[in-house]
Amino acid sequence: MFRTALRNVLAHKARLLMTTLAVMLGVAFVAGTMVFTSTLSDAYAKSAAKGFEGVDVVVRPDYSGGGEEFDPRAVPDLPEELLDRLRRVSGVESATGSVSGFAALADKDGDLVGEGWSTQGANYDAGPDGKKEDPRYDLRDGRAPTRSGEIALDSKTAERTGYGVGDTVRMSVDGPVRQEKVVGVFDTDDGGVAAGGTLVLFDTATAQEMFSQPGRYSEIVLTAADGVEQRELVERVEEVLPKQTLATTGEELADEQARMIEASMDGMRTGLLVFAGIALFVGIFIIANTFTMLVAQRTKELALLRAVGAARRQVTRSVLVEALVVGTVAALVGLLAGVGIGAVMRVLMGSFSTLPDGPLIVEPTTVVASLVVGIGVTVVAAWLPARRAAKVPPVAAMGSVHAPATTRGLVVRNTVGALLAGAGAALVLYATGLEDGEMPMGAGAGLLVIGVFVLTPLLSRPIIGAAAPVLRAFGVSGKLARLNAVRNPRRTAATAAALMIGLTLITGMTVIAGSVQKGVDKMAAEALEADYTVSMANYSPLSPEVEQTLGKEERVTALSPLRNSPSRIDGGYEPLTGVNGEALDELLELDFTQGSFAGLGGESVIVDTDTAKEHGWKVGSSFEVVYEDGERGELTVSGVYEGNEMIRGIMLDTATLDPHLEQVTSMQVMVKTADGASESVKSSLEEALGDNPAILVQDKKDLSESIAQMFTMMLNMLYGLLAMAVIVAVLGVVNTLAMSVFERSQEIGMLRAIGLDRRGTKRMVRLESLVISLFGGVLGIGLGVFFGWAAGELISGSLATYELVLPWGRMGVFLAMAALVGVLAALWPARRAARLNMLEAIKTE
Template structure:
């Protein structure tokens, strides 16, 4: 039986080719994902480890302490740095200061990855003449005073800046012009990932990123023979409260874990799409083996007649599946390794910098690829294998095995109806839950499976709707429609593969279009301001930005929006500082109690959820602990319904600012004379020095920035889902090729009684078109339903969410399904048309 199984595989190489391709694509996606993410993780981990080679112990503020004030622990004082330098076992102690610094290229645009554009200090030691062991100067000298900087060599190479050049940069808003005095090498992981690092002298860095005499971190290098653990214990003896000492090895391990966690999200997302491709491939595999079993009815019956047991017949079919799965998995693994290498190169070509390192093929990737390929193929072939075992020996006397019984169809339809009904009920119930993501996901899965099981039942009435159109094609159209419903199970399996891909694509498109509409509506309803000014990476803005804008003649109203963490009772709440006098002219809020008149002095306005949680109403008073530890008492002057742009406790900046360690704003709302216009926007940008790190956005810009993110995300998802569509195309080709082979005698007879080659091609093409459109209609319908249901969950957090049905795109998706049908039919139709009539008629 084993030899028989191998012989059958070799005898049906062409028929199994599409199955092999379907499995191979899915496995290649899995292997490519695992290789790509493992390679990135290893490269970044190695780069990060290099960055900690000069760090034996790091002293830093302890943010994990439960006793910290809302503002968090303070930076480290110079006195602590001096004390660590005197400790036995310390070879070198360096005070580090760091923060955000946006560098403009020669074209005026932001250089680097935005959030990875960092600034720091070059520490020249206690006497000012030493070298900083963290950075190796390769050109020029270290910055020594305000107005001087040093650039990392990677950034210098990308931008073309060199020693002596003057560059434009921004730290928290205002544009600064600095002279490059040196270029240095660094193993910093952010730089390796495509970011930038700008170094200032220590005094300037403290002024920009901290406070005079304060450090973000103290880095210690141990003397020869002193271990990291030993040095850490020595340092802990002199540490103040809310400070901690961490070994360099711990920092490297933490960084490696963080990188691994970041890769995990990417890996999971890519594997989900690989799983979708494999799930779609299951239908093709099951379809192929079902048709192979049906075509070998006499052969299987003869095996039973000469003594083969049911178990042996089942095993022979499963052995074929194992062989096919193993071959496909092996090819898929090799293709996946190539995909992993290609994705890494693609990232480089798109401008993302990846640290150097080898291509990593882990044992887990190899085992997972082989197991997935073989397991999916065997699982898909199991039902056809069981069906093969049920072929009675007497079937050897006939050329056709008994068709499916009415009882079998009733059972199938009943199971399908129960699954689809349960899935639909679960999805509908989830729309009314606070957190219904898991129930909705489970319901969606049940509904898709239920519809798949019911597809043979649905195929006849749905395909019958195409009859009027098919009549236009004459005899070929009528024959194509009849052929499409002749074997409903095969049609269902073929259409289901396409249905799943289009369900996901349509659902995602409906959600994205609706979210975009909600964002547009939110920007229109929540803002009266003409412009929102913010940092490009959404870091805090310098108060100088606010002052500069206030001085402009065209500005008629202005309000910052500052964020500050406070403690109210046992809970932490964010306070939002605004201009109490002019905020009502810049924002639109729906008040349930009070109005903007309640905002000013010690009187605040609060969103309804926060007020409900604390039991507040207009006139309620409460005690607050500000971020500097000072206490105060505030009064609720109004309660409003929150939205995505406005939420929390809002109070006048005159009350909040004295309690802030550093006065910054997340945004500045601006109204201009005559409203938003290109001239007003240009005037504001010019006033801010055409800063590459600062965004000046009107309502349309806010909406477009969200639209760009949504479009980018959708395009990525479309690209990933294209794999499932490719697999679905293979399924249609496979089904048609098998169908043409099975109907060889019939096609020969049709040719003999007058159907010409063109009519034969048209018949096969129309059959493919009908099956593909059937899958497309089901997919678009399910996608719209799932898009609506998911939108009900989203609307809880985005009140302005509004369902949008993108008719044009859905029409494109149906056209895509039709195109799939046309392309998939090219080879089978050509093969059918070129059959020899006499040879076909003689075929059994």
């Protein structure tokens, strides 16, 4: 039986090719994903570990807290006195104070350098006497910065920008433009720089002024003397540390960094593997379809095996051995292709951003997972056809056909499908009314898709039958194509289901993305009366100088900052938002359920309805607040408004809030101008701010486009990933048609003999493929719209302005894409059918 199985594999190489390709693509995607993410994780981890070379102990503020009582005051940074004390600890060879923060650097064209969030600034610690070398940075050219107005650049940024010692550069830390002179260029193992970011060094006093406070550091790096272990040094250091500080070994920090990098890769890996899983799931239909047809074509052979003594288990085993061979070959080829895909993905990502150097990593788990997935999926998909093969009675050896599906079997299938689809639809509808309905909706969606798949043989006849009027226009070829498409509903269903799943996901995601975009646009238009919002490029805090500069502009008629500050109210944490109470009604359009903007000022505040409901407040309610600096105050509610994703929380006048802030900064500034939003006004505001690359000046259109760009990029990535499933679906259609042509060779020969020419034969196969593909497309788009609507009902609970948008244009494109799949998939089978020799085909058994 084993030899028989191998012989069958070799005898049906062409017929199993498409199955092998389908499995190979899915495995290649899995292997490529794992190779790519492992390679990135290893490169970043090694780069980070390199950055900790020479670091034995790091002392940092302890933000973990202690006890349940909330203290709104921030944990203090490390003082200069602590640095001096640590230098005197036995076993410490050197102690270096470090302070860092966001620092945006402009290139020679005025554009922001680096990757935005990785544009960092830090201090060069020259020691108490100003003559020590900082062991973290190796100066390649020039010298270290020693006073305000001087900086040193990392060598990679210097190479990218063309800056060198003696050049003057424009940069910004919190809004205002700074002119700095480059006095040095240095090498560093900093992971952010290795990933394409920038690092700018200032003298310690300047860095402290910008990123912390004079005389304070964000961390202190210690190097151990010879013979002193890192853990031993930590124990000595802990004896002199004050409260709210923490000492950690360099090894622990490197391990922590590696874990963080691995965790950050997990999301990407999971997302990519989901799409690989979809491709493999689609491939299951192709594999099951292929083996079903192979078993049907070998009914006489299998029955003869039974007649000469083969047991059912042996027949089942022979089919599964075929699947095992096919799956092993496909998995091995897919693994090799996956390594190539991983390398290509790394090169492609490297073209968009700078990645740290490192070898391609193929872990043992990648090899094992690829083989297990490829072989497992193939064998599992072939199990049902193998069972059917074993049930072929020996008496079937007298004929060449096996018993068709019984009426009872079809009734059972349709009943099960209807129950699954009904339960799935009911669960999805039930989930739309829940606050946290993601899990039940996901389960319902899975049941509904499975139910529809089970019902597709039943649905194929009426839906394909609806195309009869159109197919009649193609004469005999069209009529035969329709009859062939519904002749074997199970095969048609399995072929169409592969395309259905891909289009369901594509359509559903498109509906959700378009509807969310519309809701966000509507929310911005309704809530924002300001012409512009001004913020940092990485949305870090803005200096109050930005607000002051904008206030001096003649065209500006009203402006208000948005400041964030923690507070304690009723024993719990509540954020406060500082605004310009006098101008807020000109900048925001809020729906008040009680009160209005008029009372905002002094000790009066406005709150959103959710916060008011949580605390039981209404207009006139007073409450005690503990500010950021620990001082207490009493505030009174003068208005309650409907909050949204953009505007919510407790808002009070900046004149009340600012005295309690340790550092006065804004998250953004809203601006109203006399001439409204226009390119000239925007240009004048940007010019007033020094054409600063670190600052974003955005009107409503810009905000909408930035959000749309995010959704478009996300959708394009999803389309690209789901294209894998569509490619597998195309292979399924090709496979089905090719095998269908093979098993209908005698029939096609007879049609040719009674007058159907080659052109008519090609047209018949192409129309059959087109009808099957459009059938899958219609089901997929219909399910996608339903799931998009249902998911929108969940989203509307948190996004009040959510509005369902049906992308008719894109759905038309998706349907056209399904038709194109049918046309392309039929090219080879149609040509093969047209070239059959009539006499040889008629003699075929």
